[in-house]
Amino acid sequence: MPVKIERLAIIGLGLIGSSIARAVKARGLAATIVACDASDFVRARVSELRLADVVTADAADAVREADLVISCIPVGGNGALSQAIGPHLKPGAIVTDVGSVKGAVLRDMAPHLPEHVHFIPGHPIAGAETSGPDAGFAELFDNRWTILTPPEGADEAAITLLRSFWESMGALVEIMTTDHHDLVLAITSHLPHLIAYNIVGTAADLEAVTQSEVIKFSAGGFRDFTRIAASDPTMWRDVFLTNKDAVLEMLGRFNEDLAALQRMIRWGDGDGLHDLFTRTRSIRKGIVALGQETAEPDFGRRKSAASAPEVQDKAILTK
């Protein structure tokens, strides 16, 4: 049964925050939506798009009387935010967030939140390379997992309510510890972003191959990496600063494996290469079978080709 929140406060109306607002509105999950954002531009767009019933720049105002408060700001800002809202939270309110790192969020927020609220960090594994209030959409969480990381001793009723809230938006919910979350996400999300940012940076810095050649011939594989490397810089800076240990651990393993692969290439170990390249195929099959990825070749890009611009922008090709 879908939950019904009396008063919902969303802090930060970017891709995730505005998607929550849209999903809640579309499914009637809250009587009143309060949207809070520090940016004049974002608040103006939120009003124009009619994403909320109340729009404010003041976080203390936003959370007063709210039954559920969701922080949707880059994780680095959560310490200051909880300091600002702590004294104004209503007894019994649930406070949660959507950050990609959970250990740091718990560490930064918990000390500033009063005993009389239920703090349950969360993280929807959903997103896109786009940012801002215009980028969101109501179906973003459909059939995607949201992980909740309730601290030890958290109120069961509050956990159940928050779980139902996410499920009502179409999400699948899993519960785990903050440490395990940060390790899982380090490999499934943070390291992939790090690698993508890095290879795009490497390509941009070459002298022997021009940037226009990298762009023209990107369909051979490179372009896939550029999507991830177009993600929000502030959000990702904060992720790497706050999940440092787990990311460095996974990066260390990646580097060891890459050194072994490099050696196979240098010494012409064709069997070793073929073995690895065969083994990696099965993981994708699992992802497709689980509905976490389209089964169509090339991400089904071809269906979107009609909307792609024609090749006429020759200006970009000048070297």
Added chain:
Amino acid sequence: MPVKIERLAIIGLGLIGSSIARAVKARGLAATIVACDASDFVRARVSELRLADVVTADAADAVREADLVISCIPVGGNGALSQAIGPHLKPGAIVTDVGSVKGAVLRDMAPHLPEHVHFIPGHPIAGAETSGPDAGFAELFDNRWTILTPPEGADEAAITLLRSFWESMGALVEIMTTDHHDLVLAITSHLPHLIAYNIVGTAADLEAVTQSEVIKFSAGGFRDFTRIAASDPTMWRDVFLTNKDAVLEMLGRFNEDLAALQRMIRWGDGDGLHDLFTRTRSIRKGIVALGQETAEPDFGRRKSAASAPEVQDKAILTK
């Protein structure tokens, strides 16, 4: 004006070879299509799909009387192939290929080809993670670049004809040296594949994070890499064995940059991270502007979501 080839021989009817057959048939670019493949299964499928007028297992037979011969086999097999077909080629025939590496193809094939044919290596920068005669489609080369690498002194009329052939299939054609091709592709295609194979391998080998968790939470970025890492193992083994020097050069640069990035994370250099993450955004804009990528968020995956299987395969979640 579209070209018209009298007799076209395609050796190897995988994704690329079968896509050429389909494109040629759909646009009427050849009077007769001869398909040659060593696999009984592939030949049977080619006959069932009516991709060619003549189907044979014998490469010497296939190229006799052919005006244009296209090798579409993994690059490692081209030496043996050219040895087999060399004595049977018709004077004035054009011989080309579609391999991802051009230096090795020139080195392996040229010595076995008679003086009286025109050998012009080629490479369409198009593909998908799927393989085999059923995976191909006539529009694969539409608005994608094909690179030709004619050896010094190659016949201009033959180059023009081959260029027209590719353009008639919808491709954009660029001409460059084999060395430059191999360097450009090392960064735009080979290194991305190497990195993708590597990270998927790293994820598969973890103990602290189960494979089912990697699969479930892959929407955070990891799944993008699994597409590339599902590419044909034999083709890619050959690429890394035959373009070793350029790949190791690009890998060296990637590693240097990654070490610098690792250091930024370890020492908490937020500004350095933010700078890199901002710089990498512009390259994707260029790729989208040039029509080499869909402009839609998330590769436009959501449009294909209807065809994705429902989340019901719980068996895959057993740990």
